[in-house]
Amino acid sequence: MIVMRAISKRYLMGDQEVRALDGVDIDIGRNEYVALIGASGSGKSTLMNLLGCLDTPTSGSYLLNGRDTATLDDTELARVRNREIGFVFQSFHLLPRMNVLDNVAQPLVYRGVSRAERLRRARESLDRVGLGNRLDHRPNQLSGGQRQRVAVARALVGEPSILLADEPTGNLDTRTSSEIMALFDALHRQGQTVIVVTHEADIAAHCKRTVRLSDGHIVEDRVNPERG
């Protein structure tokens, strides 16, 4: 599903060229459960941005479902993000002025889905993450764990190819973290492709495969042992 070949991303920081990613090759198939790990500055955030089509590589090719995203313009990238990617962020990034239901329904706005249909699908999605009530609450009336569930529901509402989570437990306590990871596990079992960017080993341990980045290179790519 994801085929990345010789992906490089270079930035200019002042006069200096920074190689955030340098010749990365990675394949991720349908229904994989992958952890991207690495220290800060390792390039894992850059890789996540590229995977999520928030950015395009300096060189190399990225085929997402057979389509080369390196050639897409802004509007086409937005379209790919809307249909293929479901983002979950560390700090939830819910829209503060909307209630839970509208937050979850928001991605469907950009597909021209009617309001009634949007809300129906948002409810379904919230059911999937175990939030059937409090739908008319504002995000700031919810706990961190609940907020992250809303964010996951929002990521899932458009039935994306990939659920892309950037440090999804970074702002949560241990118990809530494991609840969220349990939710990811369950989604994975239901057939969802999940990619989690993290620096925590026990979070990565939930995943079936671990990809470690360092200095813009993939230094390790292994299948995790089954957890007992």
Add this chain to the structure above:
Amino acid sequence: MQAFLEAFRAALVSLLANRLRSVLTTLGIVIGTASVIAVVSLVQGFSESIKQQLSELGGSTLTLEAVNTNENFRSGKINTIGFDDLETLRYRVPGVGAVAPIMLVNTPGISYRDRTVSTEVRASTADYAAVYGRFPIKGRFIASADDQGRRRVAVLGSKLVDDLNLPKDPLGEYIRIGSEWFRVIGVMEKQGDLFGFSLDNYVVIPFDVGRALNGNRLRPFMQVSFTIDDVDQVDTIRDRAVRAVKASRPGTADDDTFKIQAADSVVKQFDEITRTTTAVVGGVVGISLLVGGIGIMNIMLVSVTERTREIGVLKALGATRRDILVQFLLEAALLALLGGLIGIAIGWGTGALIASLIPGFPPAAVPVWVILGAAGFSALVGVVFGIMPASKAAGLDPIEALRYE
């Protein structure tokens, strides 16, 4: 369409989320629009009332008047309308209906008992009432018999009754005009004021009596109004009348010694003047709308900065540049439109209040086109000044925006 509706909703939600700020931001637009509407409503009300008074003369009435320039007065060769012109109109122009001359009679003043006032003494015929559409509310108007019999009778404008201290029912009383005594046979209906002058300060006497008082001067100060039988033929008949009058004045090659115009051409001229005034005032006050627009631009820029992260999230969820642009443009336009609508309400109220506080001032009037124009223009101001902030928002890089603290 869905996306547009949703952008509209989002814009509304975000305006409501910052009610106080929204109202303060749009205050410039409110004040600008309110001033425009207040001023325009007063000007329009004024012009409405004048137009109404003028149009009571009717579009089917034409008036023959002498034209004099400063040069004429200096050289003493003053053009006037004469009795021959009256005859011409009466008998030589087909299509002319009733003809009513008004001749001004020179008099030192008119008196009743020991009270003397100066007024306009008009000598006219029985057709006066029909041609001008003015009728007595008390008694009767001058009849043909009064004219032929050279009866010393007078019909008073309503103001004179008060000015002369006449009894409430002045019919049958005698007043003195110059050195002659006249019996009051009627009081005309009230017309009100125009430009602060009473339109009811006059007295009408039979035409031939006035002629005698003027000493049968050949060309007294006179104008002739006449009705036409077929309103649709007003231009044809006027041309005919112009030719006939000109033909009766051999020696004057040009036709600038007199003019024949319809009463509603005065209305049209006046219309033109108010339109210009309204446009100028509108333009001047419109500048304050631009100032208001700059205020909106400023706050929208602040708002875009504040909501950078939110914009990043929307982009991550699949909002295109266009989606973001439309949302912020709509927000700016709505903000300005809201100010415009509040301004229209306040302006209307202020105009009405001012009009009612000044005695004798006609009621304020706000034409629909002014309301639509003000609302449309304020929304336009919003769009124009929203373009810069909105395109700033639309152009944000999603990664940078998401990372923004």
